[in-house]
Amino acid sequence: MEATGNGVIGTPATITSQGLSTGGGLGAIAIRGVGKTFKTGKTSFRALDNIDLEIRANEFVTILGPSGCGKSTLLRIVAGLEEANEGAVCVDGDSVVGPGADRGMVFQGYTLFPWLTVRQNIEYGPKLKGVSILERRAISNRYLRITRLEPFANRFPKQLSGGMKQRVAIARALANGPKVLLMDEPFGALDAQTKLEMQEALLDVWEKEKTTVLFITHDIDEAIFLSQRIIVMGAGPGRILKAYPVTLPAERTSEVREHSEFLKLRRELAALLKHKEE
């Protein structure tokens, strides 16, 4: 691992014939020199400036930062939902030019189809791709099991709690077989206890599925609990301030929240974010 100029730690990117690559494994993300300016009428707003970030395959990286620093814009660029004005994003060496099945998204709002059951929601993507009924059933069985939703397979979204709905959203994203899971404050609307449960559930899923996760939050504790690495962004214009590797035990049970490393990192991150907001 190497630290680059802005403190970002990761495997150095190389330029291949297809574009940027961060080496072996599936789901490596290379973000190079990404900039974004929004233009509204005669005014323009610099939302992101020269973002350089490399994420290894199967890594869990969280982007932490105050409201408006460009976290969602960056995630949307990686998702292919927004175009950068400068720079490039590659997943396993392939340039991102639009949304793709290699990148699954989970947002804060529950984006489930209300007229479909939990199982049908999970099977929706594979069905669109023409996957056979038998295969679809195997896929939904797998993700119902992994997200512990088996007893709720035939319920409709309105019959579920917020936490359950987000489990379905995660299962639905995973059912498309993405290499990368892009998560934009997925637990932001949940109550405190459900949020903690969902964080543990997500780590469980991540360990089983081996996808790369790029997760956005402005909750310091959530970032430390989940991540292998935390990237702190600042605003005006949106840029990377610092990267922190999280050296907590791989097994993240609730006791980890009392770990001295957890508390030290929390103090450091709070001080950095407070300083930037002053």
Ligand SMILES: Nc1ncnc2c1ncn2[C@@H]1O[C@H](COP(=O)(O)OP(=O)(O)OP(=O)(O)O)[C@@H](O)[C@H]1O
């Ligand atoms: N389509 C757009 N047109 C103009 N400005 C935009 C657009 N999208 C985002 N912005 C601006 O870019 C900045 C970054 O927005 P973004 O949503 O990426 O921030 P964020 O860090 O995710 O914030 P939050 O944590 O509040 O969701 C904000 O000032 C926002 O107003």
